[in-house]
Amino acid sequence: MxxxxxxxxxxxxxxxxxxxxxxxxxxxxxxxxxxxxxxxxxxxxxxxxxxxxxxxxxxxxxxxxxxxxxxxxxxxxxxxxxxxxxxxxxxxxxxxxxxxxxxxxxxxxxxxxxxxxxxxxxxxxxxxxxxxxxxxxxxxxxxxxxxxxxxxxxxxxxxxxxxxxNLPAESSETLLGGMLHRGDIVIMVVPIDLGAPKGRLIKPQVYAIRESLDGDAIVIVCKDKELRSVISRLNEPPKLIITDSQAVMRVLPDVPKGTQLTTFSILSARFKGDLAVMVDGLKVIPELEDGDTILIAEACTHHEGADDIGRVKIPRWLANFTKKDLKFEFSRGNDFPDTVSQYKLIIHCGACMLTQKAMHNRLRITALTGTPLVNYGVLISYLQGAMPSVIEPFPEAILAWNELPEAAVY
Amino acid sequence: MxxxxxxxxxxxxxxxxxxxxxxxxxxxxxxxxxxxxxxxxxxxxxxxxxxxxxxxxxxxxxxxxxxxxxxxxxxxxxxxxxxxxxxxxxxxxxxxxxxxxxxxxxxxxxxxxxxxxxxxxxxxxxxxxxxxxxxxxxxxxxxxxxxxxxxxxxxxxxxxxxxxxNLPAESSETLLGGMLHRGDIVIMVVPIDLGAPKGRLIKPQVYAIRESLDGDAIVIVCKDKELRSVISRLNEPPKLIITDSQAVMRVLPDVPKGTQLTTFSILSARFKGDLAVMVDGLKVIPELEDGDTILIAEACTHHEGADDIGRVKIPRWLANFTKKDLKFEFSRGNDFPDTVSQYKLIIHCGACMLTQKAMHNRLRITALTGTPLVNYGVLISYLQGAMPSVIEPFPEAILAWNELPEAAVY
CATH class of the missing domain: 3.40.50.300 (P-loop containing nucleotide triphosphate hydrolases)
Known part of the structure; x- marks a missing residue:
């Protein structure tokens, strides 16, 4: 059987x-x-x-x-x-x-x-x-x-x-879904910082490389500080640059005209979650007030370094950006609260350890109460001023960006 | 504690x-x-x-x-x-x-x-x-x-x-150990065949990419059929090309002058095992006779496809090359026989699932009886006629090649 x-x-x-x-x-x-x-x-x-x-x-x-x-x-x-x-x-x-x-x-x-x-x-x-x-x-x-x-x-x-x-069709979406064609050159910018796992690459990087190869594209992988050198050594500009979110502002000035730019996190938001919903979630940021509670949800249970992205960096960056005294709560692994209406905003990790379906279930819970949800990468790109450059390849996300209230658009 | x-x-x-x-x-x-x-x-x-x-x-x-x-x-x-x-x-x-x-x-x-x-x-x-x-x-x-x-x-x-x-020092060796420097371009040729695991890359590929990034090198990953296009779109030849063993003869004609060539398996042989010992092991191939028994040792327990490299392809290629009626035995996972003197040759996998030490222990067992041991990649490169091109970056392996008996060198 x-x-x-x-x-x-x-x-x-x-x-x-x-x-x-x-x-x-x-x-x-x-x-x-x-x-x-x-x-x-x-x-x-x-x-x-x-x-x-x-x-x-x-x-x-x-x-x-x-x-x-x-x-x-x-x-x-x-x-x-x-x-x-x-x-x-x-x-x-x-x-x-x-x-x-x-x-x-x-x-x-x-x-x-x-x-x-x-x-x-x-x-x-x-x-x-x-x-x-x-x-x-x-x-x-x-x-x-x-x-x-x-x-x-x-x-x-x-x-x-x-x-x-009426059963929904198998999802045929992929991380890069339709972005690359045979012979296209894609540059993946992978800064090796203290948070990078030793000796290997993180899942979205491996998946993106493999998907590109499956589509007969050509992948160049480099650190952010080598990007300018890489581009100068090519006869033609690359089709696409995918960067780690945290390097986006260092990468942006080096992107040639006509080359698309996005981040691994934004690809994950689109693949595992719903990029337009997450861009829409940014609308709450100018409305945040002292004492508001924000949930940071991390699906994996990695060891937290001193400068952990979810525990330390994102709360710091968001507090700096909003100048508000915000409260942060944290959920880890498979824990995700049944009740999310008490949160003004949920900031979710890239969900590499969650299935597409599990992430969709979380989005359903937040949709019930209309609680805004963004992922790390969407938020980081926003806080760093890299929006809407990094969502330009995605019309549905640009639509959501254009519908944000004026206060949310810089 | x-x-x-x-x-x-x-x-x-x-x-x-x-x-x-x-x-x-x-x-x-x-x-x-x-x-x-x-x-x-x-x-x-x-x-x-x-x-x-x-x-x-x-x-x-x-x-x-x-x-x-x-x-x-x-x-x-x-x-x-x-x-x-x-x-x-x-x-x-x-x-x-x-x-x-x-x-x-x-x-x-x-x-x-x-x-x-x-x-x-x-x-x-x-x-x-x-x-x-x-x-x-x-x-x-x-x-x-x-x-x-x-x-x-x-x-x-x-x-x-x-x-x-007298305790031996920690091994500081790596897969690429000393081959690349800052800004060097390395092309990794990754043919996606039926044996490739779905949606991801195999370990030596991931490790090689990561090591290159750690050394500030620039990695280009492509299928073998894109290699010529990749090279033509660069302003300068790459420093090194690393290919999957099975694509080596398709890659060889496209290697620019001055560019080094090797295979992932040969890097593994050098990192996990002993490349010179494995090149030396090739000496037994012209001496193989009808009825000789050969052990094929595979350390991982992947599902075997219809055209499995260890079970099917290598026995077929070796039989074709030697025109002898050879007997093959197989060991899998952590099983490795105590007694290897009955084998004329041991053909070992790339050992990505073994520690360096475990592979060294296996080499010690074979050294005891002087039983020749090669890995898949060293053998495949040899059978395909890609020796000594793919070992040229490694002087100790070239030495071993030069000491092979005349009958073993083509």
């Missing part, structure tokens, strides 16, 4: 109020296919999860949830365990009992789901009974595709294909 | 015949320093090992051995457990009971130790008693430095300093 890692399975979460019929819908999907390949590891006694192959749509993990009654009340900003499970879904199947009609809680739940940008489809269940008036209203209000269904006489095959067709 | 990893401790092995006084010498060394920093992990009940700080010479692990009586008889090519422990020493302290005189076995043991190139010093023990005639003869015969000593009235301090001063 082939073993499929949990991370390769798309997570489908069945959600709704207590009597909406979540379990019967999930069982219809699970029973549709005889090929349940394996009970999900560790959950054989747990009836609410089923790992299976969903028709031609690939491996999935079906997850039933406790009822979401009274959970999503507007204004309740704490993310409950059930809601957190929702945010980890690749697809939420939200079920409303059409015969009973919708509740206000349904509408609040769907608002929350939409705010978090989690993909969601709807099932108007119990179609064998007469539907109550306007029972699909919350789906319509939040622009959620839905079908009606009955576990008594419904089309199970149609249900499976409705769900399968 | 500071914890020191086993691998950072230099291993001092006290060896000799059963009544030579090994334990009393070791105890004199151990007792000399009150600062026994920690019992060696897992060996607190094992009286034959002591981890300690040896005066100003750093952390060591003292190891007593069972007597080596009758172990090293000439012609007995099997490496016993006790002998294997010897080969893992950073320094062997070989003890002869001067009052009893030496045995033939002492001479045989020391011959074995010298053959394996393991550093060794001698103690002529029991100096409080009258020495038997010629008791130091085996030390003199094998050019081993020695002192006389007595655990009754000897100079313990002198003993400690004799041992400490």
């Amino acid at each position: 082939q073993t499929i890692a949990q991370s390769e399975r798309k997570v489908i979460v069945f959600a709704g109020l207590r009597n909406a019929g979540k379990s019967s819908v999930m069982n219809a999907v699970a029973g549709q296919e005889a090929s349940i390949v394996s009970p999900f590891a560790g959950t054989t006694t747990d009836p609410v999860r089923k790992a299976m192959e969903l028709a031609s749509y690939g491996p999935v993990l079906l997850t039933d949830t406790a009822g979401l009654d009274d959970e999503g009340a507007v204004g309740n900003l704490r993310v409950s365990t059930a809601q957190r499970m929702l945010l980890q879904a690749d697809l939420i199947v939200y079920i409303i009992d059409g015969s009973a009609g919708y509740q206000e809680t349904d509408s609040a739940n769907l608002k929350l789901i939409k705010q978090s940008n989690t993909p969601c489809i709807g099932i108007l269940n119990k179609a064998d009974l007469p539907f109550a008036p306007k029972s699909a209203a919350p789906f319509i209000e939040h622009q959620i595709s839905y079908i009606s269904y009955s576990s008594i006489n419904g089309d199970k095959n149609g249900l499976v294909h409705f769900i399968g067709a | 500071q914890t020191i990893a086993q691998s950072e401790r230099k291993v001092i092995v006290f060896a000799g015949l059963r009544n030579a006084g090994k334990s009393s010498v070791m105890n004199a060394v151990a007792g000399q320093e009150a600062s026994i920093v920690s019992p060696f992990a897992g060996t607190t009940t094992d009286p034959v090992r002591k981890a300690m700080e040896l005066a100003s010479y750093g952390p060591v692990l003292l190891t007593d051995t069972a007597g080596l009586d009758d172990e090293g008889a000439v012609g007995n090519l099997r490496v016993s457990t006790a002998q294997r422990m010897l080969l893992q020493a950073d320094l062997i302290v070989y003890i002869i009971d001067g009052s009893a005189g030496y045995q033939e076995t002492d001479s045989a043991n020391l011959k074995l130790i010298k053959q394996s190139n393991t550093p060794c010093i001698g103690i002529l023990n029991k100096a409080d008693l009258p020495f038997a005639p010629k008791s130091a003869a085996p030390f003199i015969e094998h050019q081993i430095s020695y002192i006389s000593y007595s655990s009754i009235n000897g100079d313990k301090n002198g003993l400690v300093h004799f041992i400490g001063a």
Whole structure:
């Protein structure tokens, strides 16, 4: 029997109020296919999860949830365990009992789901009974595709294909996604400072080199102080320069006309997170006040040097820039708070140790409360005055920059 | 209390015949320093090992051995457990009971130790008693430095300093050791074939890039098919080209005059093993006969593809080159046979997963029986006709090449 890692399975979460019929819908999907390949590891006694192959749509993990009654009340900003499970879904199947009609809680739940940008489809269940008036209203209000269904006489095959067709596609994005073509020269500026790990390169550097080679591009790697020499020894300007964020102001004057510039962190923001959201997050900086609390979230647990970037440098730079007396809290590794509304700003590391999906889950949590999130590199480039030069290759980020309030643009 | 990893401790092995006084010498060394920093992990009940700080010479692990009586008889090519422990020493302290005189076995043991190139010093023990005639003869015969000593009235301090001063220095070698200087351009040719790990670079490539940056050199990374384009776009020829072994014949025609060429494997052979020994190992290739057995030793346990370099390609290439019906055996991971005399040749991987010391231990085992050992890259360059071009940067390897029998040089 082939073993499929949990991370390769798309997570489908069945959600709704207590009597909406979540379990019967999930069982219809699970029973549709005889090929349940394996009970999900560790959950054989747990009836609410089923790992299976969903028709031609690939491996999935079906997850039933406790009822979401009274959970999503507007204004309740704490993310409950059930809601957190929702945010980890690749697809939420939200079920409303059409015969009973919708509740206000349904509408609040769907608002929350939409705010978090989690993909969601709807099932108007119990179609064998007469539907109550306007029972699909919350789906319509939040622009959620839905079908009606009955576990008594419904089309199970149609249900499976409705769900399968709405599963999000595999992300095909990469760090450099589409920036380089065959024969292009890219210069990567890698200052070797005290924080650099001994004897090796950090992950985004290795990935960027490998991706460039995969695309038949030519990679030049040098320290910042060699950049001018490198450019003078080439017959033509490079297509792109990627620099470590901390060297960006030393690199900027040496960038030839026509050469694009960006940073490893900005590539990570785009690949792992959402660059436009992070550029938008900069809007809060001119509004920061004495006593505001800022969360610095670092996903890896490296040993902290005396001049650690997250613990020491960023708080210092931000305090210098804003001239405010700011409070900093720190989260490390897999810890990320359920509640982020108390923070005026979240400053996240480059997320090289997080999967794209894990970073997206964090962005969903911040999106729920509208809490601004930037990453180290976006912030550092901003504080150093290197915006918008380093985001010029990315139109969606330039759009976000142009929409920042005047006070935030220098 | 500071914890020191086993691998950072230099291993001092006290060896000799059963009544030579090994334990009393070791105890004199151990007792000399009150600062026994920690019992060696897992060996607190094992009286034959002591981890300690040896005066100003750093952390060591003292190891007593069972007597080596009758172990090293000439012609007995099997490496016993006790002998294997010897080969893992950073320094062997070989003890002869001067009052009893030496045995033939002492001479045989020391011959074995010298053959394996393991550093060794001698103690002529029991100096409080009258020495038997010629008791130091085996030390003199094998050019081993020695002192006389007595655990009754000897100079313990002198003993400690004799041992400490003979500990081998930390290896300061690196992959590129001394090949590059500030501003030099090095081109690394990295063909991305089916065997390349997905999305990343292999260790020697990452290390070579990082070392070059540490030395303020400029690194260009490209596929082999881009090499000509890269060189044409530079104002000056590069100082050095390092290629993957398998691309060496495609790279060779594009190397500008005055540019040095080598391969990642040859750098590994030099860094982790002994390049001259491996070049010398090529001498056996024209002598291979039908039915000869060859060991292919791979230190990592990667998944084997259909065209695996160690399992498939190298046996095929060698059979084609020699036109002989050769037998191949395989060892993987940490397995390496105690007995290698049955092999006509050992072909070792690049050893990126082995420490320098572990690779040296393997070379000691092969040196004992004079079994030729080459690594993948040295062999591939040879079979492809790229010798001696790729070893030209290394005088000691060129010397070994020039001393190969005529039949081995093409």
